Amino acid sequence: MKFTRREVLSAFLGFPFALAACKSNSANNFPEGEIVGANVQVGHLLREAKNFQVPEQNWETVKVAIIGGGAAGLSAAYKFTKENFNDFVLLELENKIGGTAQSGTSNLVGYPWGAHYLPVPFRENAELISLLDEMNLTDGKTADGEILVKEQFLCREPEERVFYKGRWYEGLYLTVGASETDKLQIAEFQKQIDFWVNWRDAKGKRAFVLPIAECSIDAQATALDKISFDDWLRRKGFTSERLIWYCDYACRDDYGLKLEQTSAWAGLFYFCSRVRRSGEESQAFITFPEGNGRFVNFLHDKVKDKTKLKTIALEIVPNEKGVDVVCLNTETNELKGFHCEKVIFAAPIFTANYLIRDFKQSAPGYIKEFQHNAWFVANLFLRDRPNVKFKRDFPLAWDNVLYESPSLGYVNATHQKGIDYGECVLTYYYPMCAEENARAKLFSLSWRELADVCLSDLSRAHADIYDLTEKIDIMRWGHAMISPKTNFLWSGAREKAQTPFRNIHFAHSDLSGIALFEEAFYHGLRAANEILEK
Numbered sequence: 167m168k169f170t171r172r173e174v175l176s177a178f179l180g181f182p183f184a185l186a187a188c189k190s191n192s193a194n195n196f197p198e199g200e201i202v203g204a205n206v207q208v209g210h211l212l213r214e215a216k217n218f219q220v221p222e223q224n225w226e227t228v229k230v231a232i233i234g235g236g237a238a239g240l241s242a243a244y245k246f247t248k249e250n251f252n253d254f255v256l257l258e259l260e261n262k263i264g265g266t267a268q269s270g271t272s273n274l275v276g277y278p279w280g281a282h283y284l285p286v287p288f289r290e291n292a293e294l295i296s297l298l299d300e301m302n303l304t305d306g307k308t309a310d311g312e313i314l315v316k317e318q319f320l321c322r323e324p325e326e327r328v329f330y331k332g333r334w335y336e337g338l339y340l341t342v343g344a345s346e347t348d349k350l351q352i353a354e355f356q357k358q359i360d361f362w363v364n365w366r367d368a369k370g371k372r373a374f375v376l377p378i379a380e381c382s383i384d385a386q387a388t389a390l391d392k393i394s395f396d397d398w399l400r401r402k403g404f405t406s407e408r409l410i411w412y413c414d415y416a417c418r419d420d421y422g423l424k425l426e427q428t429s430a431w432a433g434l435f436y437f438c439s440r441v442r443r444s445g446e447e448s449q450a451f452i453t454f455p456e457g458n459g460r461f462v463n464f465l466h467d468k469v470k471d472k473t474k475l476k477t478i479a480l481e482i483v484p485n486e487k488g489v490d491v492v493c494l495n496t497e498t499n500e501l502k503g504f505h506c507e508k509v510i511f512a513a514p515i516f517t518a519n520y521l522i523r524d525f526k527q528s529a530p531g532y533i534k535e536f537q538h539n540a541w542f543v544a545n546l547f548l549r550d551r552p553n554v555k556f557k558r559d560f561p562l563a564w565d566n567v568l569y570e571s572p573s574l575g576y577v578n579a580t581h582q583k584g585i586d587y588g589e590c591v592l593t594y595y596y597p598m599c600a601e602e603n604a605r606a607k608l609f610s611l612s613w614r615e616l617a618d619v620c621l622s623d624l625s626r627a628h629a630d631i632y633d634l635t636e637k638i639d640i641m642r643w644g645h646a647m648i649s650p651k652t653n654f655l656w657s658g659a660r661e662k663a664q665t666p667f668r669n670i671h672f673a674h675s676d677l678s679g680i681a682l683f684e685e686a687f688y689h690g691l692r693a694a695n696e697i698l699e700k
Contacts, residue, residue, distance in 0.1 A: 175622055197547075240690065256472050259496065261475050265462075277591045278457025282457030286449040287376065327567070351404055480493055480521070510673050516538065524667070541643045566592075596619070
């Protein structure tokens with residue numbers, strides 16, 4: 167079914183905006199570009215439920231196969247090599263490593279295709295700090311043992327700005343024009359955050375910390391998962407439009423969900439988990455032009471000789487001797503097999519129903535609780551920076567948010583390089599917010615239609631965006647990240663999904679219920695340790 171431009175823009179940006187956009191001729195001034203990334207047809211092989219016969223000569227024996235080359239799979243492989251265990255193979259269906267942390271390169275600068283920062287970890291997160299040390303990102307410790315990250319790897323100022331009613335303002339929370347009620351409510355909201363930052367259970371555990379495995383399981387904290395973040399705000403008496411928007415933006419930014427869809431536990435986690443103690447700012451961001459691509463590329467470099475790209479696992483068959491893995495090289499169409507003692511399943515949990523033979527025959531009930539949402543990400547290559555409409559506007563920052571848009575705005579990939587003039591790369595993010603049939607809707611649209619959504623949206627802040635953009639590439643994420651909806655995080659589903667099944671161990675950020683690099687890294691190391699310790 168073919169949609170009109172107005173229908174497409176209405177679906178993504180709202181009818182009033184679409185009506186105004188369609189009155190302009192901007193859609194005729196189009197840059198070049200393409201859809202990049204995941205091969206949808208390859209992924210559909212998993213759903214076809216065929217029987218695959220591997221030629222006898224195409225079988226190999228290896229102690230461990232890691233399924234999935236995202237952050238969790240790479241972290242497991244990294245842990246193996248650190249412990250001098252090298253009898254493993256890592257299988258990744260795409261031609262690029264890293265999953266949603268992957269990145270791209272241009273003649274100017276690298277740029278992200280997904281996750282783009284890592285908060286400086288607390289001193290207790292020793293293994294993650296060890297990785298940062300190995301990457302030569304750290305510069306000693308403070309007197310109380312917190313790590314110091316080298317200045318060039320911390321996000322440069324200006325860090326954030328928001329576009330509201332034709333002007334750019336500093337920060338994400340909109341302070342300009344705030345009423346007395348707005349001011350009182352943001353202050354009260356901060357008191358609520360301070361309460362949970364300082365809260366400890368009987369064992370001294372925090373309610374919210376990274377990784378989630380270190381969070382308290384006390385009922386006072388976990389009960390927050392039973393209501394939405396929207397409900398929690400209303401029950402606390404918060405009505406300020408600015409505060410509600412700020413919290414909704416937080417949910418869309420980290421979870422791809424709207425305020426009313428997000429667990430209150432997840433909502434508070436966003437604000438509390440990166441603050442050491444009340445009165446202090448959140449941990450600074452470690453970032454690079456290519457975002458978290460820097461981390462997954464570093465991990466991949468350590469295990470490159472063990473990695474097989476363009477190799478899709480088709481079936482995982484537990485047996486008395488261990489586990490057999492049947493896979494296909496999507497470039498040569500050659501079937502191969504691995505006789506393994508163990509498998510680390512580091513792909514999104516929902517795919518286990520299509521891959522593990524026992525699950526295909528009788529799927530565990532908890533898997534349906536793992537729900538994912540769709541996103542699209544666009545990288546725009548501009549020959550020059552957008553013009554400043556008003557001299558007093560806050561200048562181009564790292565993170566640039568549009569208050570009146572359902573998108574997340576864009577990150578300036580050239581910001582961290584200190585390139586403040588001339589050409590630049592802007593990375594635009596649009597979460598589908600778990601809307602019905604979001605994935606089908608996303609994949610039904612052409613490159614031009616999605617590029618038009620992006621350019622039309624940005625034109626509300628940058629009238630010259632069509633003229634400046636020379637190229638726009640788009641990546642569609644059908645199952646971008648796990649959705650921490652109400653009553654999921656502490657329902658017991660995550661704990662069940664972490665339990666090894668017949669020599670298959672599980673490692674993915676899905677198992678935390680929150681899609682962060684820290685969580686993927688934790689689960690990769692955890693699964694590797696489960697195997698190494700036996």
